[in-house]
Amino acid sequence: MSLRVSAINSISQGKAPKGPASAKITALFGENVFTLQKARAFLSDEAYKSLLSSIKGSKKIDRTVANQIAAGMRQWAETKGVTHYTHWFQPLTGTTAEKHDSFFTLKGDGTAIEEFDGAALIQQEPDASSFPSGGIRATFEARGYTAWDPSSPAFIMEIGDGKTLCIPTIFVSYTGETLDYKAPLLKSLEALNKSAVEVANYFDKNVSRVAATLGWEQEYFVIDEGMFNARPDLVLSGRTVFGHAPAKGQQLEDHYFGSIPERVYDFMRDFENESYKLGIPLRTRHNEVAPAQFECAPIFEEVSVAVDHNTLLMDVMNRVARRHGLRVLLHEKPFAGINGSGKHNNWSMSTDTGVNLLAPGKTPKTNLMFLTFFVNTIKAVHDYSDLLRASIASASNDYRLGANEAPPAIISVFIGGYLSKVLEEIKERVGDKFDEQDEAILKLDLHRSIPELLLDNTDRNRTSPFAFTGNKFEFRAVGSTANCANAMTTLNTIMADTLKKFKQDVDVLIEKGDKKEIAIMHVIREYIVASDKVLFEGDGYSEEWEKEAAKRGLPNLKTTPLALDAMVTEKAKHLFESNDVLSHVELEARHEIELEKYIKNVQIEARIMGELCTSHVLPASVKYQNILINNIKGLKEIGLKESSYANQLQILEKISEHINILSDLVEKMIEARKVCNAMTETRTKAIAYESQVKAPFFDAIRYRVDKLELLVDDSNWPLPKYREMLFIR
Numbered sequence: 001m002s003l004r005v006s007a008i009n010s011i012s013q014g015k016a017p018k019g020p021a022s023a024k025i026t027a028l029f030g031e032n033v034f035t036l037q038k039a040r041a042f043l044s045d046e047a048y049k050s051l052l053s054s055i056k057g058s059k060k061i062d063r064t065v066a067n068q069i070a071a072g073m074r075q076w077a078e079t080k081g082v083t084h085y086t087h088w089f090q091p092l093t094g095t096t097a098e099k100h101d102s103f104f105t106l107k108g109d110g111t112a113i114e115e116f117d118g119a120a121l122i123q124q125e126p127d128a129s130s131f132p133s134g135g136i137r138a139t140f141e142a143r144g145y146t147a148w149d150p151s152s153p154a155f156i157m158e159i160g161d162g163k164t165l166c167i168p169t170i171f172v173s174y175t176g177e178t179l180d181y182k183a184p185l186l187k188s189l190e191a192l193n194k195s196a197v198e199v200a201n202y203f204d205k206n207v208s209r210v211a212a213t214l215g216w217e218q219e220y221f222v223i224d225e226g227m228f229n230a231r232p233d234l235v236l237s238g239r240t241v242f243g244h245a246p247a248k249g250q251q252l253e254d255h256y257f258g259s260i261p262e263r264v265y266d267f268m269r270d271f272e273n274e275s276y277k278l279g280i281p282l283r284t285r286h287n288e289v290a291p292a293q294f295e296c297a298p299i300f301e302e303v304s305v306a307v308d309h310n311t312l313l314m315d316v317m318n319r320v321a322r323r324h325g326l327r328v329l330l331h332e333k334p335f336a337g338i339n340g341s342g343k344h345n346n347w348s349m350s351t352d353t354g355v356n357l358l359a360p361g362k363t364p365k366t367n368l369m370f371l372t373f374f375v376n377t378i379k380a381v382h383d384y385s386d387l388l389r390a391s392i393a394s395a396s397n398d399y400r401l402g403a404n405e406a407p408p409a410i411i412s413v414f415i416g417g418y419l420s421k422v423l424e425e426i427k428e429r430v431g432d433k434f435d436e437q438d439e440a441i442l443k444l445d446l447h448r449s450i451p452e453l454l455l456d457n458t459d460r461n462r463t464s465p466f467a468f469t470g471n472k473f474e475f476r477a478v479g480s481t482a483n484c485a486n487a488m489t490t491l492n493t494i495m496a497d498t499l500k501k502f503k504q505d506v507d508v509l510i511e512k513g514d515k516k517e518i519a520i521m522h523v524i525r526e527y528i529v530a531s532d533k534v535l536f537e538g539d540g541y542s543e544e545w546e547k548e549a550a551k552r553g554l555p556n557l558k559t560t561p562l563a564l565d566a567m568v569t570e571k572a573k574h575l576f577e578s579n580d581v582l583s584h585v586e587l588e589a590r591h592e593i594e595l596e597k598y599i600k601n602v603q604i605e606a607r608i609m610g611e612l613c614t615s616h617v618l619p620a621s622v623k624y625q626n627i628l629i630n631n632i633k634g635l636k637e638i639g640l641k642e643s644s645y646a647n648q649l650q651i652l653e654k655i656s657e658h659i660n661i662l663s664d665l666v667e668k669m670i671e672a673r674k675v676c677n678a679m680t681e682t683r684t685k686a687i688a689y690e691s692q693v694k695a696p697f698f699d700a701i702r703y704r705v706d707k708l709e710l711l712v713d714d715s716n717w718p719l720p721k722y723r724e725m726l727f728i729r
Contacts, residue, residue, distance in 0.1 A: 004720045007226030010325075011728055025276055032080065032156040033279040034073055042072035054150040061150060066118030073154055074103060074116035077165040080156055085116060087124045087146035088157075088166040090181045090483060092132040092593050096311055097171075099126050100164055121167060122148050132596070134589025136177050143174035149182060152308045155278050159319065168308055177586050181485035184582050186304060188492035191579040195499035196349055196373075200357065202506070202516060203369040209352040212492055214306035215472070217297040218313065219288055219341035219480050221329035222264050224728065227720045228327040232616075233608050237601070238331035238396070238481075241609045241698070242617070244706040245337040246723035249291065256289045261729045263324065264294065271313075271320040272296075278316070280309040290338040291726040300346070303492070307485045310343070314481075332406075332479045333399035335722060336702070340400035341480035345487055348472040349373065349495075359471035372502070372520060375423070375527050377473060378413050380498040381466055382531035384490070384575070385411035386555050386566035388466070388475075391490040393563040393594065395601035397479035402541070402558070407465035407477045409563070410549045410556045412536040414464035420537060423528050426521070463540030493581050500579075502527070560598045561686035567591040595686040599676075602689045606673050609701055613666045616718045617705050621659050624712045628652045655711050662704040669697040 036055070040048055047068035053059045061069065077085070086098040103114040124146045131144070152168035171180035178184055189212055196210035228234050233241045250256075260268065268285050275282050281299040288295045298309065314330060321328045333340035349357040357373040381388060388411050402408035415423075465477035478487045502523060509519035533552040538545060549556060557563040566572060568591045576582040582590070628648050635645045642649075672692045679685040709717060 002718055003226070003230035004718060004724075007224060007230050007720060008724060008728065010226045011224050023273070028273055028276040029281070030279040031277040032158065033277075034076060034154040035279070036153075038076055039069075039072065042076045044068055044072075047072060051150060061122070063118050063122065066122050068118075070116045070118045070121035073121065073165065074114070077156060077163075078103075078114065080163060082156055082163045082165045084162075085120070085165040085167060087126070087148075087169040089126075089146050089169045089171040090311055090485065091171055091179060092134075092181065092590065094481065094483060094597070096315060097126070097131070098164075098166065099124070124169070126171075131171075131179055132593040133173065133177075133179055134592035134596075136173055136175070136179070136585065136589045144171060144179060145174070146171050149186065149304070151186070151302075151304050153279065153305075155312075158274070158277075177583070177589070181483045181489070182304070182307070184586075185307060185485040185489045185492075187581045188489045188496065188579070189303060191496035191581060192349070192492040192499075195496040195503070196357070198503050199372060199376075199499050200351055200369070202372075202520065204351070204353060204355070206353050207351045207355075210349050210357070211352075212303040212488070213300045213348050213350055213472075214303045214484065214488060215298060215300040215346040216306060216310050216484055217284075217295055217342075217344040217346070218310065219293060219295045219343065220317065221290070221292050221334055221341065222267065222294060222321065222326050223292055223329065223725045225322065225325045225327050227725045227728075228329075230718075230720050231725075233605075233612060234327075234329070234334070236608050237605050238329065239334045239399070239605075240336070240722075240725075241605055242612065242702055242705040242709070242719065243336060243722045244709045246721070246726065248723075248727075250289055250338050253289065255287050255291050255293070258287045260285070260287060260294075263326070263729055267321055267324040267326055268294070268296070270323065271317050274316050274320055275309075275313055278309075278312060280313055280316075282313075288339070288341075290335070290340075293339065293341065300348075303347075303484075303488050307483070307488065310484050330481045332394075332396040332481060335726065337722075338726075340406060342400065342406055342476060343478045343480045343482055343484065345475040345478050345484055345491075346469070346472045347475060347488065347491060356471050358468075358473065368517065368520060371422075371426075371524055373499075374419075374468075375524050375531075376498050376502055377495060378415070378534065379502075379527040379531045380491075380494040381411065381413050382534040383498065384494040384571075385534060386557070386563075386569075387490050387494065387572055387575070388487070389477075389555065389557055389563050390566040391487045392475075392477045392479060392482065393557075393560040394479055394482065395560055395598045395605075396481055397477075398558070398560055400479060401477060407463055408540050408546070408556070409558045410540070410546065410554055411465050411477070411534070412540065412549070412554065413473075413534050414467040414537060415535060416468060417537070419468065420535065423532075423535075426525055427528055427532075464536070465540070489581065493576060493579050496579050497575055559690050561595060561683065561690055564591055564594050564598075565683075567594070592682055595682045598686050599682070599689050602694050603673065603677075605698070606669060606693050609698070610666050610670055612719070613662060613701065613705065617708060618659060618663060620716050620718050621655055621708050621712055624716050625652065625655050625659065627713070628655070651711060655708065658704045658708050658711070662701065662708070665697060665701050665704065669693060669701065672697065 036052065039051055043051065047065050050061050050065040051069055054061045084100045084102045086100045088096060088098050091097050103116050104112065105115050106112055126144060126146055146169040149168045149170055154165060154167050157164050157166050170183035172178050172183060192212055193210050197207055200207040200210060231240060233239065272282050281301065282296055283299050284297040286295055301309065317328045330341065351357065357369065360370045361367050389409060400406045467474045467476060475487055475491065478484065505523045506519045509522055510516055514522065534554065536545065546556060568588055573584040573587055576587055577584060628651060632645050632648050632652065676685055676688045676693060679688060709721065
């Protein structure tokens with residue numbers, strides 16, 4: 001019996017395990033997190049105040065106090081049955097990493113004790129040689145350091161019957177370069193905080209801190225584990241490289257917001273409860289547009305914690321799914337012909353005085369503050385659209401961008417009709433010279449035409465990669481497998497840089513004698529004029545927009561190898577270095593790493609395509625071909641006319657044609673891959689893999705396989721079909 005048939009039978013015969021018993025979310029929330037409330041109970045006043053000032057004020061923790069904090073953490077963890085701890089970090093592999101150590105140790109006299117000191121809390125030394133470094137570290141240079149990030153709370157990970165205390169950390173090389181996603185993110189947040197506070201102080205001198213906030217929306221597919229295991233392409237690459245579209249896909253749009261299947265519902269409840277215990281504030285769950293596709297979303301948090309929670313959630317979802325005999329597919333495009341999955345990043349900024357800087361206020365002063373940060377965001381996206389595109393570039397996201405369910409590769413900004421009108425009014429009403437009469441523009445009463453949250457007046461343009469949605473910007477182009485930190489680091493940094501320039505421009509006018517408000521409006525108008533070509537309110541999927549974007553000079557980089565070039569321009573190096581986020585060495589290393597990832601992903605897909613064709617598709621097709629041949633021979637032998645088996649001949653001819661062409665294409669693809677593998681320069685190799693392997697062969701091979709899937713007897717076809725994976729529960 002084939003794996004495909006076994007998988008189908010197991011679904012029809014088996015019953016999914018039930019999810020956990022219902023409990024109040026508030027009773028579960030943060031149960032496995034070392035929150036400040038728990039720290040208060042397990043730490044001395046000195047240690048607690050030191051931890052609090054580190055979290056709230058970014059102050060370093062003294063190593064002597066760290067011993068007290070570590071001891072308190074261990075005591076708390078031991079009350080939960082924890083025996084081991086780990087430094088939990090996010091290397092540039094795209095997954096998380098951890099090395100577990102026990103609290104157990106032996107003293108000099110052989111006495112066994114449980115111990116966790118400040119040195120172990122603050123710093124560890126995992127082997128850095130096998131993590132991507134982009135040439136920063138040679139293989140024989142193994143030393144790297146993880147350093148505690150107090151801004152993100154420690155938590156306990158439960159895996160089966162085991163429990164481990166996880167300490168969120170950054171990861172750096174022996175020579176100090178960052179080797180992870182978290183360290184640059186924290187630096188970008190500090191850069192944004194500094195620039196944003198200085199601008200916010202124009203309006204409120206009490207603002208001393210500005211934090212970027214993030215609310216991610218995670219899309220994903222869920223299929224049966226047996227089906228998953230019967231598809232080597234899903235196991236190895238995360239997507240189906242073959243598969244004919246089913247008669248019913250998403251055209252009826254009946255899955256979207258529909259009733260959640262019971263088996264998936266039990267899985268959702270289970271992973272949500274695990275998430276609540278880890279302090280992940282999940283709020284929303286629903287069916288997405290494509291069959292077997294779903295989404296979850298949390299309450300907004302500060303960016304660094306939100307990034308940790310999303311990364312943690314993906315791990316939790318994968319583990320919990322297996323309990324239910326399911327698999328979660330996080331690939332951006334696991335199935336052709338239906339919607340792929342994104343991770344929409346809803347980003348804003350808030351002050352320590354409780355103000356959302358992207359929410360219009362109710363007075364001219366707060367309206368002006370909103371306009372300042374709103375227009376600066378548009379200007380930042382305009383000036384650095386190429387970097388934003390690079391920040392979401394990957395082999396898997398290339399399948400999704402612009403594929404009629406995701407924004408195109410062209411970075412543009414949607415702000416809605418009302419705000420477009422406001423910006424136009426500012427452009428038209430303010431002249432080149434400012435005087436007292438121009439203060440009239442400051443009286444623009446935005447809140448009468450634009451509610452504070454703009455919920456009714458700003459539509460959600462799903463074709464826009466960067467859309468204003470009321471009191472935040474939604475960066476919709478981020479891929480579902482991505483670490484949010486990459487896009488958020490870039491967005492924070494370009495915003496920090498733009499705000500820094502804005503303050504310089506305003507201060508120059510104030511020094512010349514302009515009133516503060518007039519100077520601010522003058523610069524706002526200049527920024528509106530300078531960046532209006534990035535604004536687009538229409539259909540981002542249309543060919544007309546692609547042509548219009550080209551006229552405007554907006555980049556349209558559809559493939560990752562070319563999109564990544566923006567990371568290593570002089571403009572990018574100056575941006576990241578001047579804001580103390582990434583050095584030029586670190587940027588070049590990350591560029592190299594992302595290119596290597598692209599090469600390896602395309603290479604894996606090419607290899608699995610070849611393997612599936614030679615060991616699954618072609619044998620099944622030849623087997624059915626022989627059945628037809630024997631059938632035709634038998635009909636001939638009993639003297640029937642050719643017209644009586646004309647249809648069999650026609651099917652045989654089609655199958656033979658597809659077999660021959662498919663076999664030829666696979667051989668040519670293998671040869672092309674060998675040519676690419678011989679290349680030594682990484683960028684050249686990545687471009688070659690896209691243009692000489694992926695572009696000419698992937699779709700062509702898929703076309704032949706999908707045609708054979710329709711022609712070959714269903715009982716002979718070895719791979720689970722789309723209709724089975726997407727619809728059988």
